[in-house]
Amino acid sequence: MTEHPSPDVTVIIGAYEAMPYLVKCLESVENQTIGADRVEIVAVDDGSTDGTGEYLDEFAARSKVRTRVVHQANSGGPGGPRNTGIELAEGRYVFFLDADDHFGEEALERMVAMGDRAGTDVILGKVVGVNRGAPKSMWGATVERADIYTSNVKFTLSAQKLFRRELLVRHGMRFDTSMRTGEDALFTMEAYLRGSGVSVVADPTCYYLVGRDDGKHITKTGHYDIRFVSAQRLMELIAEHERPGKKRDQLMVRPFATTLLPQFGHVLLRQDEEALRHKLELAAPLMKKYWTPGVARLLKPEDRLRLTCAALGKGAELMAVLEFQRTRQKAEKVTSRGRTYLALPHFRDRAAGIPDAAYEIVGPPLHRRLRRKARRVAGAVRRRLVGSGR
Template sequence: MSAAPEVSVVVAAYNAGDLVTRCVESVERQTLGTAALECIVVDDGSTDGTGTELDGLAATRPWLRVVHQDNSGGPAGPRNTGLDLVSGRYVFFLDADDWLGEQALERMLAMATEHGSDIVLGKMVGAGGRTVPKSMFGRDQPDAPLFESRVYWALNPLKLFRKQFLQEHGLRFRTDLPVGQDQPFVAMAYLRAKRISVVGGYDCYYADLRADGKNNTRRPGGARRRLPFLRAMFELVPAEVPEGPDRDLLLRRHFQSEQREFLEHLGLEEDPEVRAEAFAVFQGFVREWCAEGVLQGLPANDRFRLELIRLGKVDEAIRAMRFKLDEEPWETTVENGRVFACYPGFRDPDVGVPDDFFDVTDELVLGHYLAEAKWSGAALKLAGTVRPDRCPPSPGARTTLLVRERGGGTEYRLPCVPVDAAGRRNPEWNARQCDEAVGFEVALPPIEVILRSGPDLGVWDLYLELEDRGVSWRTRLGSRRAPGTDVGEDVRTLVRFGRRTSRARKVTSYFVGPRSGLSLRVKRAPMRLGTFLKHFAWPTGGQHDAHLALVPFRREKPAPSRTRGTARGRG
């Protein structure tokens, strides 16, 4: 008798056509090997030949099992059927119109096995214009606590689950919901799991947007069809999580994501009575569960729309949603050190929404472009441009370079010199963004900030700060840079000569990654007094000036010695 497989892949298929072949073949190509897996595809009453296609695939693949059943109206039924049949230690749910990266199951299984995970999320990639969760996949996470990570923003079931864990908690997909059957299942799994892990360093799952528009979530009548599962979630979360920040976090995810989807579908509803009825139900959810603690942390455009829903302004809420979907341009206004978005309805007395719901101060990012970074003697010279998002700087804007000790509290500030931004523009910016940019130059003498005072060893990260009209923005320097700015592992040995003591430090400048910032690594260095001093700069002041010198880090090899014979004089 053959051993039980490590992973059982469950696929719910309905009218997937030839897409199901791509799906099955992606399972077949897994580096885990078909000997370590089984694939159960449940044909949910397809009428387009999907069942025949599957039977043909299974005829030559002993690890593939096909089950045919009458149509159940959604993926919950076939997924439950598959759950009843699996024999693997782990279960992975895969949609018939999607596919897997070749190493997906091997990597997720390795993560689960090593760390004892009940659930493993594999990085998702959208295909054909499909939008997928991204915020939780920035890196591998062996332990991603539910209330301290972003995993709850991924409530689809397209993950690896430990089978015994699902059985112990009796987790099944709800078949009474027209859409969103996966959310109660995954939410309960998250709440019961002892460990959730994330594979973020590999593209595991490719989610496709079907060209025929037949993805289950894209069926017509979406607004009213979404209400039952929304009610289920707004009942589940308060029942399972005590009142407080943890509950607010989970509800925040639903009110952020679901009001966007709901309003988008509501705007497509042609029957005004149906639209008004669905809106009234969702309004009840907002009034009952969207408290101040839930609103905190939401972007202004979400807070604004939820307030419109709470006030019962259906047309204005739909207009605000369409404004966001169409990515229409919008301006800002700065007052009393705060930035407000001039969305439609801003300070409109007929709308009646307070300014706080338009406050985007903490959302706007500081864009920058590092056009030049090079060592000149003992100074690191930096030049580039900065621009705050959607908030053109005033003539009084000031740019500052911050040198911050990683893991410590020490920070040094060096004012930048304002210069013309021409010729230092980010090629990723459009013409308007380039016109709004401010140029800067600064010479960072590491010997000043590193050797004179404070903890001088370790890693120092560089930041830019822009202050304008009482608002301050900050960003990591170097994450956006010109190709020629790579100082890659450039090393300087810096020496400070004093009356009683002298210090030498090896300073390495480096970029953390292709899209990461510029840092300085500072270590002790031996005094090399036998080498020539190349540069002198920046006397320290006081009665006994200390001179600052740059010494070559590597001593030049001495020239080969020559043996000279004794000169013999002529007699």
């Protein structure tokens, strides 16, 4: 039994060779407006040799934020330290803060307030990239309860989010340390699916995703085989929780568009024929099991066509599409029987045998068009009222 009150948030920091970035990372936790008494840090030194472990011990000895430091042998990835942190966490919420990154000052206060107000189990705070890219499409507005199927929250599955610890305890959720990449996507998608809702805090900026000067980002390394394993595991998780149909298709877009599609992109123009053959073999069982017309229609024609070629095992046709795109040629639009198509390579080529549906330009769903129209009408009304002085 602890002698101190349980904190609102446990910030879990897995640190490996994290100097000097760790200094600003820890300072950003100390400077949180939520107050030092409502936060604890569980920092796991994952076998560092650059002074990371020593700095964590020094910080723990002097910081106003209660800090526990664990020193362990290198585990080979971020999942091990995060799992150690989950075991030791006492907060109502946990946040996985990477040692290279740092918080915005109001991050934890805003996210905890949102979780308490909305009763949600996962809270996303706006992420901004520093010297690297960051997801953008999901930060348009603060939302108390986002629809994981129709919104873009499914396109941010990194672990840097606020999770209600009770959810993790109830389902025994941990990061899969056998995976070399994508373990965070698997963990976060499971939380989305099992939790009581997802919230979005779009303002202010909560998290700064920092690009290291030395370029050490594990997600950028590794053979392409591990991407197919990552996609497969995520597809299996989605299928386990959602029966075939519209909702499953809306979630399946994520592993197809984010994980598989890049493997059938311009990188193939730099790889040999053996790589193409191998990738088609790796993709075949996933395409057969999870690629549906519903998933396909949620993608734009250029992306849909590339994955359709992969699904049909048509390597030569795929390479023709990539070469067409590389030369920045513009495809003609063709209207036939009330449908409009983008005449990319092999459109209506009988020998190629690619269905017209792969080329069709599909508009946004009706409900989305109606929402856009409603916003335009509301905007016009507001402008008229302002102009009339009412």
